[in-house]
Amino acid sequence: MSPGSDSRPRPASQAEHAFDLLERQLVTLELAPGSVVSEGYLIERLGMGRTPVREAIQRLAQQDLIRVMPRKGLLIVPIERTELLQILEVRKGLERLVVRLAALNARDDQRSRLSKIARTLATSHEDFETFLKLDRETDRRLDECAGNRFAAAAVAPLRTHCRRFWYASRHRLRLADAIAAHSAMIRLIARRDSVGAQKASDTVIALNERLAAEIE
Structure with a gap:
């Protein structure tokens, strides 16, 4: 087999896959906030090699979702x-x-x-998992439309922190309000209303702020 025909996954793609899996488990609280785990535990949990998992851990540590504690383990923030x-x-x-x-x-x-995303959101019947999936798709689409990779890289980890918070607070979250706010923002962007879209974005953030203020 020639070098160019090697179809084995490249380390970078494996690391990205490990990152996506761990990020998902952090957001859905499968990796519980405040818990301490080992690198070996995550390797076994994902069924992947040490190198891609370690790279994923390093990225998540840079985003302050995991904190590396030497000789103690990994703290889920x-x-x-x-x-x-x-x-x-x-x-x-x-x-x-x-x-x-x-x-x-x-x-x-x-x-x-x-x-189309806005219409799907409006008919999601207040299903939290559907909302979370569409929210992530919205963010990806907005980043593509904006065309600024530096802004996308800066905001991505902040969005992950917020999704994890939503998941933890899903029983207190007024999902109908969140869906309405997100749908309004998306429709305004689609209509080229940049000023209105910014105001709608502020409304989305305000919903998060009110919910966060209730944390003891």
Whole structure:
């Protein structure tokens, strides 16, 4: 077999897959906030090699979702009110930038996809798992429309922190309000209304802030 025909997965793609799996388990609290686990436990849990899992852990540590404690293990970072409010403070400005750029730069086909997401959200019957899936898809589409990879890289970990918080607070979250706020923002972006979209983005962040303020 020639070098060019080697179909084995490359280490980078394996590391990305490990990252996606761990991020999902952090968001859904399968890896519980405040718990301490070992690298070996995560390797066994994912059924993957040490190198891609270690790379994924390093990325998540940079995003402050996991903290490496030498000779003790890996701390799954707790959800704390003060830190979450600080995250939202930073995210607010970044999201305003992303939605403004998305409204200004999106192509017609991208606007059509956003409109479809908004319609799907509106008919999701307040199903939390569907909402979470569509929220992640929305973020990916907005980043594509905005076309600023630096903004996308900066806001991505903040969104993950917020999704994990939503999952932890899903029984207190007024899902109908969240769906309405997200749908309104997406529709405004699709209509090229950058000013309205920024205001709608602020509304989404405000929902998070009110929920975070209730953490003891």
